[in-house]
Amino acid sequence: MSGIGPVEPGEDTYQHPAAPAAGATPSRVRHVVPARHRRKAVLAAVATLATGVGVYAVNAPEPPPAPPPPWPSQVVGFAYAGASPDDGHAGAFTFGVSISTEPGRRVTVDAITQPSAALAVSTEPSAPFTVPAGKSRDVTVTVYVLDCGEVPRNSGLPFLEVTLRNERAVQKQSRILGGGYPEDLGAAIGRACADPAP
Amino acid sequence: MRHRSLFIVTTAVTVGALTLSACGSRDDSSEGGGGGKTTVVIGLDAPLTGDLSALGQGIKNSADLAVKTANKNNEVEGVTFKLESLDDVAQAATGQQNATKLVGNQDVMGVVGPLNSDVGQAMQKVFANDNLVQVSPANTNPEMTQGKDWQTGKKVRGFDTYFRTATTDAIQGPYAAQFMFNEKKLKNVYVIDDKKTYGAGLAATFSTEFKKLGGKVVGTDHINPDDKDFSSVASKVAQTKADFVYYGGEYPAGAPLASQIKNAGAKIPTVGGDALFSAEYIKLGKKNSEGDFASSVGAPLETLDTAKKFIADYSAGGYDGAFEAYGGYSYDSTWAIIQAVKAVVEKNDGKLPSDVKDARKQITEAMQDVKFDGVTGTVGFDEYGDTINKQLSLYEVKGGKHVPVKTGVFEG
Numbered sequence: 001m002s003g004i005g006p007v008e009p010g011e012d013t014y015q016h017p018a019a020p021a022a023g024a025t026p027s028r029v030r031h032v033v034p035a036r037h038r039r040k041a042v043l044a045a046v047a048t049l050a051t052g053v054g055v056y057a058v059n060a061p062e063p064p065p066a067p068p069p070p071w072p073s074q075v076v077g078f079a080y081a082g083a084s085p086d087d088g089h090a091g092a093f094t095f096g097v098s099i100s101t102e103p104g105r106r107v108t109v110d111a112i113t114q115p116s117a118a119l120a121v122s123t124e125p126s127a128p129f130t131v132p133a134g135k136s137r138d139v140t141v142t143v144y145v146l147d148c149g150e151v152p153r154n155s156g157l158p159f160l161e162v163t164l165r166n167e168r169a170v171q172k173q174s175r176i177l178g179g180g181y182p183e184d185l186g187a188a189i190g191r192a193c194a195d196p197a198p
Numbered sequence: 199m200r201h202r203s204l205f206i207v208t209t210a211v212t213v214g215a216l217t218l219s220a221c222g223s224r225d226d227s228s229e230g231g232g233g234g235k236t237t238v239v240i241g242l243d244a245p246l247t248g249d250l251s252a253l254g255q256g257i258k259n260s261a262d263l264a265v266k267t268a269n270k271n272n273e274v275e276g277v278t279f280k281l282e283s284l285d286d287v288a289q290a291a292t293g294q295q296n297a298t299k300l301v302g303n304q305d306v307m308g309v310v311g312p313l314n315s316d317v318g319q320a321m322q323k324v325f326a327n328d329n330l331v332q333v334s335p336a337n338t339n340p341e342m343t344q345g346k347d348w349q350t351g352k353k354v355r356g357f358d359t360y361f362r363t364a365t366t367d368a369i370q371g372p373y374a375a376q377f378m379f380n381e382k383k384l385k386n387v388y389v390i391d392d393k394k395t396y397g398a399g400l401a402a403t404f405s406t407e408f409k410k411l412g413g414k415v416v417g418t419d420h421i422n423p424d425d426k427d428f429s430s431v432a433s434k435v436a437q438t439k440a441d442f443v444y445y446g447g448e449y450p451a452g453a454p455l456a457s458q459i460k461n462a463g464a465k466i467p468t469v470g471g472d473a474l475f476s477a478e479y480i481k482l483g484k485k486n487s488e489g490d491f492a493s494s495v496g497a498p499l500e501t502l503d504t505a506k507k508f509i510a511d512y513s514a515g516g517y518d519g520a521f522e523a524y525g526g527y528s529y530d531s532t533w534a535i536i537q538a539v540k541a542v543v544e545k546n547d548g549k550l551p552s553d554v555k556d557a558r559k560q561i562t563e564a565m566q567d568v569k570f571d572g573v574t575g576t577v578g579f580d581e582y583g584d585t586i587n588k589q590l591s592l593y594e595v596k597g598g599k600h601v602p603v604k605t606g607v608f609e610g
Contacts, residue, residue, distance in 0.1 A: 071501050074575065078609050115380035116411075152411040157372035159606060171501075171605075174376075176369065178610015 072164035073171045075105035076131065080179035081138065083188070093143045093188030097160075097177070100136035107131050110163040110170065112141065118151035120144045121160070128165075143185065148193035154186040235278045236550060240265060240535055241300035243293055243311035243321065246285035249450035252478045253313055256522030257335055258283050261310050263508070263515055264532035274540040276548055281532075282306065286317050293317035297324035304554045306330065307561050308535035310528060315339035316395035318360075326357045329555065331562040333534050334362040335527035338370060338472060338495065339399050343582040353582060359562050361583040363527045363534070363574065364495040367396070369608045370471050370590055371403030374444070374493045377592055377604055378469060379411045384441035386416045390431065390455065392423040392447035400471045401446030408444075416440050423451040431455070432462035442466050448473035453482035460486045467491060475523045480595055487595045491603075494523055496574045497589040498602040502526075508573040530572035538564040 081096030101107050108130045112123050124140040131137045141160070145151055152158070159176040242261050244254035258281075265279045282303070286293035293312050300306045301324060309325065309332045312318050318337040325332045334342075343362065345354035378384050387408055391401035405415055416438045419431050428451075435443060436459065443459060445452050445468055456468035467489045468474075474492035483490070499505040508529055512521050521528075541564040542557065543550055551557040569578035578586040588608035593600035 067503065070503060073497070073605070073607065074502070078607075080609070115376060117380070150412065155376075155410050156407050157369065157376060159376065174373070174604065174606030176373070176606055176608040176610065178608065 069166060069168045070105065071169055071171060072107045072166040073173050075102040075166075076100070076107045076164060078160070078162070078175040078177060080177040080181040082180070083184045084140065091145050091192040093145075093185060093192070095141055095143075095181070095184065097139045097141055098136050099131050099139055101131045101133055103134035106133040106166065108165045109139075110165050111161075112139070112163075113161045114143065114158070115161055115174075116150075116152060116158075118145065118147040118149075120146055127163075143188070145189055145192045151189055151193065153189055153193070154182075156182055158182055158185050235276055237278050237280055237305060238274075238307045238539055238550070239280045239282050239303060239305040240532060241296075241303070241306045241309040241311075242281055242283040242532075243286050243296045243300070243309060243317070244283070244313050245288040246283065248287045250288045250313060250448060252476055252519060253336070253473075253522050253524060254285075254288075255517075255519045256525040257311065257313060257528040259515070259517040259519065260335075260508075260512065260521050260525035260528040261532040262517075263512055264529045264536065266515075267511070268533070268536045273536055274543055277539060277543060277550070279536060279539075280305075286312055286314075288314050288317065290314075290316045290320035294320040294324060297321040301325065301328045301330055307539055307550070307558060308333065308565075310335065310531045310535065312337070313524065314394070314396060315342060315399070318342055319395060322357045322360050326359045329359060329559040329562050331359050331535065331538065331558070331565050332361065333531035333565070334360075334364065335531045336364050336472075336524040337362050338364055338367045339395050340366040340368040340403075341399070343584045344368075355582045357583070361531075361534070361565055361579050363530045363572075363577060363585050363587075364472075364524070365585055365588045365590055365608065367400045367403050367471065369588060369606075370493045370495065371400050371405075371446075372407035373590055373606055374469055374471070374491070374592065375404050375407035375411060375413070378442060378444075378491075379408060379413050381604075382442075385412070386414050386439055386441045387444050388417040388419070388435045388438055388440035388442075389415055389444045389446070390419045390421060390435075391445070392451060393420050394423065394447065396471075396473065397423075397445075397447035399446070401444060404444050404446070421447070421451060421455065423447055425451065426454055428455045428458045429462065432458040432464070435459050435466075436462040436464040440464065440466060443468045445470040445474070449476045449479040449482065453479045453487060456490055457483045457486035469493075472523055475593060475600060477520060477522070477600075480598055480600070483595075488598075490595045491592060492595075492600065493590060493592050495590055496527065496587070497605055498591055498593075499526055499573070501602075501605075502573070502575060504571055504575065505573050526573040530574050530577045533570065533572060534565065534568050534577055535561075537568045537570060538562075541567070 077100045079098045081098050084094040108128050110128045112127055114121050122142050157176055159174040162175050163172045242258055244257040245251055246254045262281050265281045268279050284296040286296055300309055313336045315337045318334055340348045345356055389401050389405050391397040421428060452470055452474050469491040472494040475494040480487045505526055538561045542560045575587045580586055590606055591602050592604040594603045
């Protein structure tokens with residue numbers, strides 16, 4: 001006897017039909033359950049199911065709340081896109097910045113500044129502007145030299161101060177551009193201050 | 199008969215309810231038990247005793263958490279990870295001995311650590327000779343990845359086996375210089391370092407940028423980091439017109455130095471790097487540490503959603519001591535090794551290559567392509583083995599805590 005097999009029948013309370021006559025074609029035996037028992041069985045099953053579902057609903061862990069969107073600084077990138085060939089402004093340095101966002105994460109740039117009191121910044125488009133989700137936006141930045149006596153001539157780590165906003169938070173953060181930005185800015189300041197605008 | 203039916207219904211309902219309830223709270227806490235599994239040892243080297251042990255223990259505990267998490271989740275099919283931790287007591291010679299010991303253990307497939315850059319430099323060649331991958335959560339000296347001429351733009355990677363999840367002093371020092379000069383409007387600094395690879399390097403990157411900005415270094419000094427009495431240096435600082443002190447070094451000396459400078463009459467802030475970013479700095483300096491600044495690698499963990507689970511799991515882990523400045527980076531370093539092992543196992547039909555040298559070589563090669571969302575943000579490595587996540591923050595001691603005052607991202 002195998003340990004694995006159908007559960008063997010035991011005693012029950014049903015009335016069994018008479019055994020088929022010898023030689024007759026074997027047929028599947030149909031147990032007729034009295035209506036009273038059927039109702040009880042159905043009621044028991046329904047009660048079991050309903051109570052079980054109820055208990056499960058009470059005990060099941062609540063689905064975790066949707067995670068908050070990431071902080072704006074975590075989903076945005078800034079890339080130096082090079083100096084503009086002719087900025088058209090005496091004593092100024094114009095360059096491009098490509099601002100990109102991750103898919104599904106829109107970010108608004110509320111402000112772009114820089115930390116030195118001897119410099120000022122304007123942007124096109126002017127802030128605030130929004131970078132759509134999963135897209136990049138080209139921004140033109142112009143840095144004006146206000147005070148040649150105070151301006152850092154060859155800073156190794158100049159950066160932009162940006163204020164970023166999304167549905168999660170407003171964050172102020174430094175974006176330290178690479179890709180030749182320090183050298184280009186230093187050279188432009190050198191030119192502006194060697195030959196200051198009249 | 200009726201009572202019997204009710205009993206059956208009640209029993210069925212109870213059994214069903216218990217079954218469903220049990221499913222909802224099932225705790226699958228099976229740890230990798232090893233049965234038929236390969237054991238991969240991840241080595242760890244950090245100062246587990248001595249003055250810097252708070253940082254070292256945070257590194258060790260966080261690596262331990264990563265290993266336990268990987269085993270619990272069966273992160274790499276057929277592999278059980280084990281952590282072997284060695285104490286370098288912040289000494290380069292000890293670190294080198296530990297590196298030799300780890301290389302000699304045929305089960306070690308990667309190493310996390312160390313904390314100190316000079317210790318790391320002593321270990322790099324030992325690991326490189328045997329193709330054993332190393333991921334430091336805390337070394338910040340730029341030379342370690344980009345070569346000694348990195349400042350001239352001639353960047354040369356010295357060791358293909360060396361990676362790090364912490365960003366470098368090439369950014370940290372200058373960022374602090376910009377902050378103090380432009381935002382705090384402080385133009386005169388007294389620069390002190392401890393003559394070690396990390397401290398002297400950091401002080402140099404700070405000074406270079408501060409002078410470029412137009413700031414003035416009104417005095418310089420070196421200290422012995424094993425000393426506790428800095429009164430002569432403190433008196434010298436007090437006699438200058440320094441607006442602040444920049445200290446390149448670690449908190450065991452940095453905290454009493456800063457405190458004694460204030461006691462000498464110079465009520466000026468001390469600013470330093472990530473090795474001052476420890477609760478121990480505040481504990482040692484007490485009220486005199488108020489108003490001091492420290493830069494540190496990475497964004498404040500509370501602004502990273504990826505860090506929340508780590509913080510909760512670390513707390514639940516019942517570890518002695520905090521995860522400190524490098525805990526998140528240590529977890530990510532360990533996880534990077536686990537992911538590299540996983541990549542090699544998957545590439546080799548579910549097993550590590552039987553030849554140890556071949557396995558180590560393949561894991562080192564796989565590390566270059568590892569990328570995942572870690573505790574500290576995106577974890578991955580550039581062509582020099584440096585982290586691609588180049589965030590940093592400045593903290594001020596306020597009310598007995600390090601409070602973030604500025605964060606930045608290096609986009610280069």
